[in-house]
Amino acid sequence: xxxxxxxxxxxxxxxxxxxxxxxxxxxxxxxxxxxxxxxxxxxxxxxxxxxxxxxxxxxxxxxxxxxxxxxxxxxxxxxxxxxxxxxxxxxxxxxxxxxxxxxxxxxxxxxxxxxxxxxxxxxxxxxxxxxxxxxxxxxxxxxxxxxxxxxxxxxxxxxxxxxxxxxxxxxxxxxxxxxxxxxxxxxxxxxxxxxxxxxxxxxxxxxxxxxxxxxxxxxxxxxxxxxxxxxxxxxxxxxxxxxxxxxxxxxxxxxxxxxxxxxxxxxxxxxxxxxxxxxxxxxxxxxxxxxxxxxxxxxxxxxxxxxxxxxxxxxxxxxxxxxxxxxxxxxxxxxxxxxxxxxxxxxxxxxxxxxxxxxxxxxxxxxxxxxxxxxxxxxxxxxxxxxxxxxxxxxxxxxxxxxxxxxxxxxx
Numbered sequence: 001x002x003x004x005x006x007x008x009x010x011x012x013x014x015x016x017x018x019x020x021x022x023x024x025x026x027x028x029x030x031x032x033x034x035x036x037x038x039x040x041x042x043x044x045x046x047x048x049x050x051x052x053x054x055x056x057x058x059x060x061x062x063x064x065x066x067x068x069x070x071x072x073x074x075x076x077x078x079x080x081x082x083x084x085x086x087x088x089x090x091x092x093x094x095x096x097x098x099x100x101x102x103x104x105x106x107x108x109x110x111x112x113x114x115x116x117x118x119x120x121x122x123x124x125x126x127x128x129x130x131x132x133x134x135x136x137x138x139x140x141x142x143x144x145x146x147x148x149x150x151x152x153x154x155x156x157x158x159x160x161x162x163x164x165x166x167x168x169x170x171x172x173x174x175x176x177x178x179x180x181x182x183x184x185x186x187x188x189x190x191x192x193x194x195x196x197x198x199x200x201x202x203x204x205x206x207x208x209x210x211x212x213x214x215x216x217x218x219x220x221x222x223x224x225x226x227x228x229x230x231x232x233x234x235x236x237x238x239x240x241x242x243x244x245x246x247x248x249x250x251x252x253x254x255x256x257x258x259x260x261x262x263x264x265x266x267x268x269x270x271x272x273x274x275x276x277x278x279x280x281x282x283x284x285x286x287x288x289x290x291x292x293x294x295x296x297x298x299x300x301x302x303x304x305x306x307x308x309x310x311x312x313x314x315x316x317x318x319x320x321x322x323x324x325x326x327x328x329x330x331x332x333x334x335x336x337x338x339x340x341x342x343x344x345x346x347x348x349x350x351x352x353x354x355x356x357x358x359x360x361x362x363x364x365x366x367x368x369x370x371x372x373x374x375x376x377x378x379x380x381x382x383x384x385x386x387x388x389x390x391x392x393x394x395x396x397x398x399x400x401x402x403x404x405x406x407x408x409x410x411x412x
Contacts, residue, residue, distance in 0.1 A: 012236045042073065098141045098142075105120070157174075
């Protein structure tokens with residue numbers, strides 16, 4: 001194992017989009033990948049490569065990676081431990097090189113999901129066969145996920161991890177699928193597993209008890225203290241199934257500012273927190289979910305002071321009542337809100353209004369034909385997202401028209 005370090009593996013485009021009654025259009029997922037890359041995220045789990053409606057989006061994003069537009073962030077897929085899904089994944093997305101393979105490991109799920117028809121031995125055999133199948137079809141890096149790891153006995157997890165390593169897996173994902181762990185317990189479990197197996201770790205925590213961030217950070221501490229690197233799975237604004245996943249910014253703020261963490265636990269140096277405000281706002285718009293007013297770092301009240309004692313103290317020295325500076329997160333610049341005439345780009349836009357919008361973005365077209373081509377794509381973009389296009393999306397369509405066309409194409 002290399003020098004231990006904490007990395008961020010964001011799963012918004014895989015687990016976050018599984019939020020019930022919500023989701024992202026493929027163009028929005030693409031923009032989010034670009035923003036995560038700018039923030040310095042190590043890896044984005046960008047989708048399900050065996051799912052056909054994802055195919056064009058996944059291939060186009062891998063093209064962006066090949067061009068260096070999404071770099072150095074890694075784009076990785078997620079798949080169950082079924083060899084037919086592995087085969088389909090690499091047939092549909094042949095440039096895919098990174099894959100996480102997931103299967104349930106707890107007695108509850110082995111019995112409850114497989115109706116008592118499988119044993120832990122069967123589960124391990126499924127996982128190892130899937131890992132070998134992925135490498136046989138072109139994967140360069142495979143990790144194995146233990147779903148419901150938090151309710152799986154340690155000896156069973158160790159056997160699962162060791163079998164995965166022998167099959168070629170590079171790290172394992174500890175999934176607190178029901179969010180039932182607590183920080184002290186998960187620290188002990190992760191440290192014990194790493195000491196026994198010598199494998200790098202991913203922490204994947206859900207927020208059913210409101211402890212996803214605390215558990216993720218505690219698990220990362222356990223991994224580092226045992227000599228392993230760790231990839232904390234996060235989502236932007238804590239999106240995810242049921243009560244959500246570990247919020248990315250909260251994790252980063254804890255690693256940067258919690259007492260006893262900053263000096264002892266090294267964080268990926270690529271992280272640029274000044275991009276956090278923009279990423280959170282874009283995800284909020286794309287998901288159509290407002291950022292809670294009390295959200296750490298990016299909530300409307302995160303730096304608001306009203307009581308006399310607090311206001312006086314903050315004005316004298318912000319460190320009296322603010323743990324970190326708003327500028328660290330990319331906040332502080334005034335935001336202009338148009339209160340007069342607005343020209344937007346939508347599915348029925350004409351060339352005059354379209355040119356007006358792009359002129360404000362300082363984007364020029366070489367001739368009318370090019371402008372008409374981009375206008376047509378912008379119209380499709382509006383149909384695709386069902387929302388007015390953002391500056392990020394308008395610029396992307398103009399810069400990468402053919403990839404935008406591919407991303408927005410979904411053929412049943």
